[in-house]
Amino acid sequence: MLLKKIYTLVFIRKESQILLGMKKRGFGMNKWNGFGGKVEPNEQIIDAAARELKEECCLDVKTSNLKNIGHLEFTFEGDSTMMDVRVFATDIFEGTPSETEEMAPKWFKHDQIPYDDMWLDDRLWFPYMLKGKLFYGRFHYQGFDKILNYHIEELESM
Ligand code: 6U4
Ligand code: NA
Ligand code: NA
Secondary structure, three states, X not given: OOEEEEEEEEEEEEOOEEEEEEEXXXXXXXXXXXXXXXXXXXXXXXXXXXXXXXXXXOOEXXXXXXXXXXXXXXXXXXXXXXXXXXXEEEOOOEOOOXXXXXXXEEEEEHHHXXXXXXXXXXXXXXXXHHOOOEEEEXXXXXXXXEEEEEEEEEEXXX
């Protein structure tokens, strides 16, 4: 049986740019990604999204401005845990992104996303996000550098 763990992943948009963070430690270290982490017991997913964004790059967002744009499920060969990742985006935020112990933030133009230094799955679903589409994706990994199989679809609603 699969044990599901829920994570958040937040993307901040500004004009034609998107804010990514270089992960400095832990899971996904040395990869660019959105901001997020584990949802704590008794915490609403949307509250976890805003909390992790603040902790990781010091930006403030109102949860009412976070839009749930995607749902990603990751499994790993030989591992009974599923990472269930809820993806959010907004272009309404307060503050200036700044570096923390966990992440070093940087703005990227849409045609300059650093896919070579990101999770392999990102190049498969970022195009949906960048076009403003809602999406669902599931990816089965062997280790962290090989996707054995996957499925992605555009959603009409979340
Ligand atoms: P702690 O224990 O506090 O360091 P925490 O910040 O709670 O961890 P973390 O950073 O391990 O959680 O969460 C992992 C983050 O990576 C979440 O935002 C989800 C995201 N993520 C995990 N696998 C991913 C993948 N294959 N592709 C992707 N994002 C992924 O784009
Ligand atoms: Na995190
Ligand atoms: Na965190």
